[in-house]
Amino acid sequence: MERSIKVIGTGIYIPKTVVTAEELDKKLSLPSGWTLKKSGVRVRHFITNETASKMGAKAAVQAVENAGIRLEDIDCIISGSGTMEQPIPCNAALIQKELSLEESGIPCFDINTTCLSFVKGFDLASYLIDSGRYKTILIVSSEISSIGLNWKQKESAVLFGDGAAAVVVQKPRKEESSHILTARMETYSVGASHSEIPGGGTKIHPREHAHLSEEHFLFQMNGQAIFRLSSRLLPAFMEKLFAGTNITMNALKAVIPHQASGMALRILQKKLNIPDAVFINNIENYGNTIAASIPIALHEAIEQGRIKRGDLVMLIGTSAGLSIGGVIFEY
Amino acid sequence: MERSIKVIGTGIYIPKTVVTAEELDKKLSLPSGWTLKKSGVRVRHFITNETASKMGAKAAVQAVENAGIRLEDIDCIISGSGTMEQPIPCNAALIQKELSLEESGIPCFDINTTCLSFVKGFDLASYLIDSGRYKTILIVSSEISSIGLNWKQKESAVLFGDGAAAVVVQKPRKEESSHILTARMETYSVGASHSEIPGGGTKIHPREHAHLSEEHFLFQMNGQAIFRLSSRLLPAFMEKLFAGTNITMNALKAVIPHQASGMALRILQKKLNIPDAVFINNIENYGNTIAASIPIALHEAIEQGRIKRGDLVMLIGTSAGLSIGGVIFEY
Numbered sequence: 193m194e195r196s197i198k199v200i201g202t203g204i205y206i207p208k209t210v211v212t213a214e215e216l217d218k219k220l221s222l223p224s225g226w227t228l229k230k231s232g233v234r235v236r237h238f239i240t241n242e243t244a245s246k247m248g249a250k251a252a253v254q255a256v257e258n259a260g261i262r263l264e265d266i267d268c269i270i271s272g273s274g275t276m277e278q279p280i281p282c283n284a285a286l287i288q289k290e291l292s293l294e295e296s297g298i299p300c301f302d303i304n305t306t307c308l309s310f311v312k313g314f315d316l317a318s319y320l321i322d323s324g325r326y327k328t329i330l331i332v333s334s335e336i337s338s339i340g341l342n343w344k345q346k347e348s349a350v351l352f353g354d355g356a357a358a359v360v361v362q363k364p365r366k367e368e369s370s371h372i373l374t375a376r377m378e379t380y381s382v383g384a385s386h387s388e389i390p391g392g393g394t395k396i397h398p399r400e401h402a403h404l405s406e407e408h409f410l411f412q413m414n415g416q417a418i419f420r421l422s423s424r425l426l427p428a429f430m431e432k433l434f435a436g437t438n439i440t441m442n443a444l445k446a447v448i449p450h451q452a453s454g455m456a457l458r459i460l461q462k463k464l465n466i467p468d469a470v471f472i473n474n475i476e477n478y479g480n481t482i483a484a485s486i487p488i489a490l491h492e493a494i495e496q497g498r499i500k501r502g503d504l505v506m507l508i509g510t511s512a513g514l515s516i517g518g519v520i521f522e523y
Numbered sequence: 524m525e526r527s528i529k530v531i532g533t534g535i536y537i538p539k540t541v542v543t544a545e546e547l548d549k550k551l552s553l554p555s556g557w558t559l560k561k562s563g564v565r566v567r568h569f570i571t572n573e574t575a576s577k578m579g580a581k582a583a584v585q586a587v588e589n590a591g592i593r594l595e596d597i598d599c600i601i602s603g604s605g606t607m608e609q610p611i612p613c614n615a616a617l618i619q620k621e622l623s624l625e626e627s628g629i630p631c632f633d634i635n636t637t638c639l640s641f642v643k644g645f646d647l648a649s650y651l652i653d654s655g656r657y658k659t660i661l662i663v664s665s666e667i668s669s670i671g672l673n674w675k676q677k678e679s680a681v682l683f684g685d686g687a688a689a690v691v692v693q694k695p696r697k698e699e700s701s702h703i704l705t706a707r708m709e710t711y712s713v714g715a716s717h718s719e720i721p722g723g724g725t726k727i728h729p730r731e732h733a734h735l736s737e738e739h740f741l742f743q744m745n746g747q748a749i750f751r752l753s754s755r756l757l758p759a760f761m762e763k764l765f766a767g768t769n770i771t772m773n774a775l776k777a778v779i780p781h782q783a784s785g786m787a788l789r790i791l792q793k794k795l796n797i798p799d800a801v802f803i804n805n806i807e808n809y810g811n812t813i814a815a816s817i818p819i820a821l822h823e824a825i826e827q828g829r830i831k832r833g834d835l836v837m838l839i840g841t842s843a844g845l846s847i848g849g850v851i852f853e854y
Binding site for chain 1: 575608611612613615616617620625628631635636637640650654655656666670709712719721728729732733737740756842845846848
């Protein structure tokens with residue numbers, strides 16, 4: 193079932209501190225060139241004193257400006273992030289506060305399915321927009337990965353960066369046709385431990401940090417296992433994603449994958465046979481910014497004129513869970 | 524806009540370990556009777572070795588049995604919990620795994636707005652059901668509060684309990700009229716720090732536990748401030764909640780409030796002038812089980828015959844954020 197939804201503005205916030213592949217080679221005592229070759233990331237950005245809500249608010253202000261609306265026009269704030277700023281309350285409420293909307297009453301909630309949180313938030317927002325429940329929804333993905341990286345697990349640690357993106361959506365006007373054509377998500381928890389942070393929630397309280405190895409509270413990833421599982425799932429998933437539409441891959445003007453790793457992007461592009469001209473790949477500039485990676489790439493593709501009104505765009509990726517998800521929409 | 528949704532089954536899981544008000548009086552060196560008087564909670568249950576996903580899975584199995592369906596009929600799993608079992612991946616994926624559905628592909632995601640997470644999950648699920656996106660959604664709220672309580676802050680620590688609830692929803696058959704009449708949520712982040720756990724997320728990593736006081740990683744609550752803010756907001760909120768309907772409070776056969784505290788329940792009942800016969804209050808048996816409190820009470824009210832098909836039911840509460848939210852639905 194198609195749902196009307198129009199992206200009316202996007203914005204990003206990238207922390208100032210630049211960390212180059214060469215710096216990581218030195219920091220981790222690796223041969224020169226190792227980090228870039230393994231990750232495909234030339235530069236990632238790490239926070240200094242930013243919080244996720246501060247980054248998210250800055251991205252939101254830019255998105256609202258680009259949309260030509262005022263902050264007060266927003267009537268729903270969704271955080272679509274894979275990381276929590278605090279265990280309580282939810283990210284969206286903290287972002288509302290940073291936007292000085294603390295007396296606005298704008299409803300705030302979080303949607304979390306790790307790296308696919310933005311995609312799921314956009315998908316769910318379409319029902320709320322199409323039905324008229326809300327008129328102007330702000331979706332924010334703001335991620336601080338740098339605090340939880342395991343530098344002993346070099347292959348994963350060198351992939352990640354911090355960053356935030358925000359997207360404002362509304363119902364299109366009558367003469368406009370922006371909508372979601374199809375959306376699909378599948379979760380295979382057989383891969384739940386392929387990428388995880390075991391400790392810090394209710395299973396292993398932070399107080400256990402004194403007794404357990406630090407690894408329990410850091411990101412762990414089995415890249416090979418993720419690769420095998422997602423390779424097995426991808427063909428059938430893509431078939432089902434397109435099944436409800438009357439288009440094929442050729443109709444897409446842009447494919448925006450989750451920027452998981454340089455290798456993951458190369459394999460995805462090859463497997464799906466996506467031409468360079470439509471494949472949006474910015475991992476060398478930001479690294480894997482968890483759920484923010486897709487909306488950051490969306491923002492850049494729009495800014496660079498690679499996506500125009502009427503174009504069909506695919507968002508696609510995998511996330512911890514393990515989940516695989518995608519949306520095809522008309523911009 | 525009304526949305527068709529039918530609760531076809533509910534289930535709960537309550538941990539075996541019983542903690543009485545008298546035991547807490549002794550543990551906290553308080554005069555006999557203090558805990559019960561302050562909290563209204565005679566008995567709360569704390570986990571021994573349960574995880575949130577194990578509790579959620581047990582509640583889900585009961586809900587599926589009560590619904591007369593099989594686990595394999597579920598085509599979407601939503602976790603509506605205020606606590607995370609692990610920072611990564613999301614709760615819903617971990618619950619899928621505990622249900623031995625790890626190769627099912629059933630999509631899993633979390634919705635979090637602390638104590639209102641179930642209410643928001645139910646509200647959002649109605650769009651997915653009404654539109655036909657999913658046929659059978661499992662919504663699970665599973666909460667372990669006991670691990671994060673601050674026993675130096677006695678007034679809040681004595682309120683909480685652990686527990687889980689699950690609800691299965693489908694589209695009603697043609698001859699049935701189960702639906703959501705109205706739903707509303709408002710967030711006022713001016714109260715974001717009135718109840719919070721500051722540490723454990725990306726703002727304060729668990730490694731800081733060694734350097735900061737333990738309070739940073741425990742639940743903090745300013746009950747007076749929450750009370751003042753929610754009392755100010757409630758009247759206008761209720762008016763707007765009912766505005767889109769042609770019913771008044773008198774039409775409700777059950778009002779299921781978030782079981783925040785004995786005092787909060789007394790004040791809510793008095794302010795809204797709700798007769799005992801329709802007011803569902805089970806806090807003395809479970810305490811405040813965060814987002815699980817409303818679906819646990821819903822499950823009991825159905826089991827006890829206090830809610831019958833065709834009855835109008837209100838779910839209502841406040842949560843950290845600070846948010847206020849409510850749904851009115853026909854069971």
